[in-house]
Amino acid sequence: MKKFKFKKVLVGMILLVLVSASVMGCGSSKETIKVGSKDFTEQLILGQITLLALEDAGYKVEDKTNVAGSDKVRSALVNKDIDVYWEYTGTAWLMHLQNDEAITNSQVAYDSVKEADAKNGLTWLDYAPFNNTYTIMMRKADSEALNIMSISDLAAYVNTNPGELSFGADHEFTARPDGLPALEEAYGFKFEGDALKIMDIGIVYKALKEDEVTSGMGFATDGRIAAFDFVNLVDDKDFFPVYNPAPVLRQETLDANPEIADILNKIAAKLDNEAMIQMNYQVDIEEMEPKTVAENWLKEQGFIK
Numbered sequence: 001m002k003k004f005k006f007k008k009v010l011v012g013m014i015l016l017v018l019v020s021a022s023v024m025g026c027g028s029s030k031e032t033i034k035v036g037s038k039d040f041t042e043q044l045i046l047g048q049i050t051l052l053a054l055e056d057a058g059y060k061v062e063d064k065t066n067v068a069g070s071d072k073v074r075s076a077l078v079n080k081d082i083d084v085y086w087e088y089t090g091t092a093w094l095m096h097l098q099n100d101e102a103i104t105n106s107q108v109a110y111d112s113v114k115e116a117d118a119k120n121g122l123t124w125l126d127y128a129p130f131n132n133t134y135t136i137m138m139r140k141a142d143s144e145a146l147n148i149m150s151i152s153d154l155a156a157y158v159n160t161n162p163g164e165l166s167f168g169a170d171h172e173f174t175a176r177p178d179g180l181p182a183l184e185e186a187y188g189f190k191f192e193g194d195a196l197k198i199m200d201i202g203i204v205y206k207a208l209k210e211d212e213v214t215s216g217m218g219f220a221t222d223g224r225i226a227a228f229d230f231v232n233l234v235d236d237k238d239f240f241p242v243y244n245p246a247p248v249l250r251q252e253t254l255d256a257n258p259e260i261a262d263i264l265n266k267i268a269a270k271l272d273n274e275a276m277i278q279m280n281y282q283v284d285i286e287e288m289e290p291k292t293v294a295e296n297w298l299k300e301q302g303f304i305k
Contacts, residue, residue: 030059031256036073036082037065040201041283041290042132042221042276046086046245048294049267056304057263069172070095077122077248084249084260087124088132089113090241092248094178102178102241106131109242123254125264127246128271132221134178134240135232142214143231150234154215155189167191168208168216170201178241180217186239205230205284221273223281245271270301 033054037047047065055061064082067073070091076082089109093099097116103109106127114124136151148154158165173179174196184190197213204216209228218225220232247264254261279297282288298304 032060032062033084033253033257033260034062034064034082036067036076036085038070038073038085039066039068040219041280042219043086044290045276045279045283045294048291049298050084050086050247050264052291052295052298053263053267053303054260056298057259059257070176077250078120080250083253084247084264086245087248088243088245089127090133090178090243091176092117094241095176098177100177102239104238104242106242106244110244110246117248118251121251122248123251125247125249125261126268127244128268128276129244130221130271130273130276131242131244132219132276133235133243134173135218135220135225136183136215136235137208137218137225137230137232138215139208139211140229140231143233148233149231150236151183151187151239152236154233155187158189158191162192163195165191165215166195166197166213168197168199168204168213170204170217171198173217174198178239183239186237221276221280222284223277223279224284226277227281227285267298267301267303 035047035050035054037043044065047063051061051063051065064076067076070087073082073085074087074096077085087096089106089112090102092113093103093109093116097113103112110124110127117124136154138148138154143149146157148157154165167180169180174181180191180196197207199207204213204218205222205224205228207213208216208230218230218232224230225232246268249260275297279293282293283290295304
């Protein structure tokens with residue numbers, strides 16, 4: 001009788017251990033997802049949104065955001081140093097996929113990069129509504145005083161008054177196929193010599209505000225444009241392509257973690273121009289941390305508690 005009871009207890013203990021191990025295994029089955037981003041405000045916010053949302057869904061996450069340069073963060077994804085980051089359709093089409101002609105329709109651009117990158121083992125989740133295209137900025141007062149409302153107006157003024165205006169840009173914009181050299185060629189002008197001032201992207205806004213340059217490149221969804229009383233010159237030749245962002249990851253990562261698509265697609269649908277401009281403003285003007293801004297927005301939208 002005692003032997004029978006002992007066997008029952010032993011079998012029960014073994015079953016308990018097996019069940020516990022199984023439960024623990026289920027709880028830790030989700031792999032660590034390494035989240036990357038580029039090194040400017042909007043990308044840091046998108047990176048934090050991704051980290052927080054995936055963590056809330058039960059994933060272990062690793063913060064590998066703040067990578068300098070579009071080429072480097074793309075390489076990090078391909079080389080498995082990161083698992084997901086948000087890329088812009090225009091950047092992928094022209095810079096990563098090496099196409100010559102810009103696409104100005106959001107859906108066409110998205111479909112094109114999604115199809116092309118599938119051959120590279122990369123998959124694009126749904127794109128967000130906001131379009132963070134490049135823009136050429138001036139102080140509103142200067143724009144009105146010089147009657148420069150479009151990039152064609154700027155080109156005409158530079159050609160008529162060489163050396164009078166200066167232009168601030170980061171290094172990437174002076175080298176990429178949808179950047180300054182191609183812009184100057186399309187509009188028929190050129191900032192010569194000291195008129196072109198290369199600096200970090202964050203410094204461009206400060207330099208323009210403080211009259212250290214008279215014009216500069218920026219991003220259309222940046223909160224500092226309105227805050228600093230800048231204007232975006234009209235791209236009257238439709239030079240700049242659309243830049244809708246979408247989460248990009250390797251197909252193998254999505255195959256192993258299919259629920260990531262549902263999590264991030266729902267978030268992408270809510271990221272319109274107004275939402276992104278406001279979040280950028282909170283970081284750049286109100287000096288809030290990207291993680292705090294991302295967390296507040298996710299909570300407001302009901303994505304996390």
